Amino acid sequence: MVAVVVFESMFGCTRAVASAIAEGMTSAGLETVVLPVDEALANDDLVARARLLVVGAPTHMRGLSTPRSRALARARGADAEPGLGVHDWLDALPGLQGRAVAVFDTRSWSRFAGSAGSRIEKLLHRRGAELVAPTQAFGVEGGDGGRATISQSQVELARVWGASVAAHVVGAYA
Template structure:
């Protein structure tokens, strides 16, 4: 199975989750490539059996220019473009198997979900959504909550099944 994981990470938490998911997928024999959305070429998923997209949740959804500036002011290292911009360039994905994940500071009604926003956009591209998961961070800058990396690895292994 050939897997492409495209991420946006401002404080490194989403990147850590992507690494754990990749480890889980590799444990099941998958060939996994992890790339940053800002450095990835125009979206291409030729030969990819599973496309995973991950981002931090900002303002109840995907990061944008304003929330990236806020992250930078808090010590993060956001990029000028991320998953939202990458998705704008994505061609139709009819039947492509995809999954989404995000990192979320806090649980509850008001936290929103970048993963859900990504999923919604992928469905517009006619993709087949195989899963969506949120991973908890202890605050804006993190760290990830206890057990979240292990949970991410297990989720990755399950996606390979």
């Protein structure tokens, strides 16, 4: 049984969270592959075979990133190329009827942060996917002004969340 975690990341926070989630999932008995969006596009067979699909993105402008917001992140010092976002990948994905999915995002701690996760949730729901866990947010530091960083405690939370999501799926197929 294989699971796939698909993410986008400009400053590396969502990448770190995605890796920790995958570690947690693997520790719970679910072999897990982590793919940035562009690699997910190139590995559509792997994505199609996955028992569980976990999707995550940074919150930009209170929702999912756009080419403009990714270019802004780049201008603010992000290492990643503005490339593709989760929205582009979801648009290119065939139907997900009955597929088990879980969603996460990264965002600032602000009350007005908005949520990339709720947007992903809506898009997945529209394609017929079934959410197996409540969407989880991970807080970043310094995100508003530019270069964002993520604390070890949030990375540890990601590991625990990944393990709990995987346990749910492994249990359902036991």
